[in-house]
Amino acid sequence: MSKKHEHGFGIDIGGSGIKGAPVDLATGRLAGERVRIPTPQPSTPEAVAATVAEILDDFGWKGSFGCTFPAVVQHGVTRTAANVDDSWVDCDAASVLRKVTGRDTVLVNDADAAGVAEVEFGAAGAKSGVVLLATLGTGIGTAVIAHGRLVPNTELGHVELDGYDAETRAADSARERDGLGWEEWGERLTRYFRHVENLLWPDLIVVGGGVSKKFDKWSPYVSTRTPMVPAKLLNEAGIIGAALLAHR
Template sequence: MKHERGFGIDIGGSGIKGAPVDLTTGTLAAERVRIPTPQPSTPEAVAETVGQILDTFGWKSSFGCTFPAVVQHGVTRTAANVDPAWVDCDAATVLRKVTGRDGLLVNDADAAGVAEVAFGAAGSRAGVVLLATLGTGIGSALIVDGHLVPNTEFGHLEIDGHDAETRAADSARDRDDLDWEQWGERLTRYFTHVENLLWPDLIVVGGGVSKKFDKWSPYVRTRTPMVPAKLLNEAGIIGAALLAHG
């Protein structure tokens, strides 16, 4: 059986990673390449690095590309951990001009959510699936019956007078020296609020702390089933390639 392939790029504040993706199995078709994010991380400099990764694999056609920002129709509206020049940048046009290929830009959490629904922990789950990535902040992706609702920012909900991620992200656990039970109480408050807004059928938790799911999840009380993400650091690449192909 012939397996279709796509290509995914994952742009982060410290590194840019990419690889071809087997779209039938949802796995990387070759070992990914990582290049440090250029400094300053202007759109043109980052696009040149993206082009280097594509050239490494001899990839000539369109590709998917994650970005740590709100992305509307190829325009990056925000910029987290990258140069401010990305704000309101027509990034899709910059990518096309610099790389000579069409690139579909997508928020990084959105790409991870799509990958987890297609090939990971959500297992093509019907209904409402929420992916929450717990790291420096809280990223979110909302998928309804397999369709992405892009650019949700549920990490920035105001809860008890605070921006939610400043209290419940993994970075807040480190900053406030919380044990798993104490952090679990904060996560319970956060996820209860989100549940009351969305009534999801499944919550998938991503980010590095998902590897320690068994340590903290017993202290989180939700009415919604909660599972750890499966694809981890490859989710963005896989989701971006899938969205670009679809």
């Protein structure tokens, strides 16, 4: 008889929706159908925490859980706020979540959670050395995992490049805004990734975000010295990574 796998729980908070599910920590797969509830408006910490509690209650989850958030998170305090209410800035968000849900939580930046999941269960394949995850969407989120350990809150989408905040030129939203073809966008991505390579010298670059599904269309136009692969876990990466970090 096989040993029962241990489960964790992950919540992924976004500007439009809050998603959650139990996670099989041995396989990195969801252990139940994901639940998504629209992010309350206004998206204050208390209102969002109440929605998180609703998802946990829906699954009957009583233990601690991991939770992602679109911000820099230092020791449970959200220092920034992207696409959510400004009241999150410098909020002791972990304490709010703990008080409202009645459960212990580990709060982590959303890109960081996705990076941990991709290294453990996804595209990075437990790659040794330094792995850079970059999500190309409205902005550029980044995660750095060095020898299996997360270096949190790197925010490398905001490096200055040619006088611009890099994500304003190289994010997928910039491609759409400027009407760029894949080749033109690839040139911008090449400029961005080569700059980051010179800062980090990673061993692998994993590209996430919705555009990773079209990796074959634009990647031929991106030239880096570092091997580059598309993310595998897609929309489930944040939930999986959060659950894993909470377990650890």
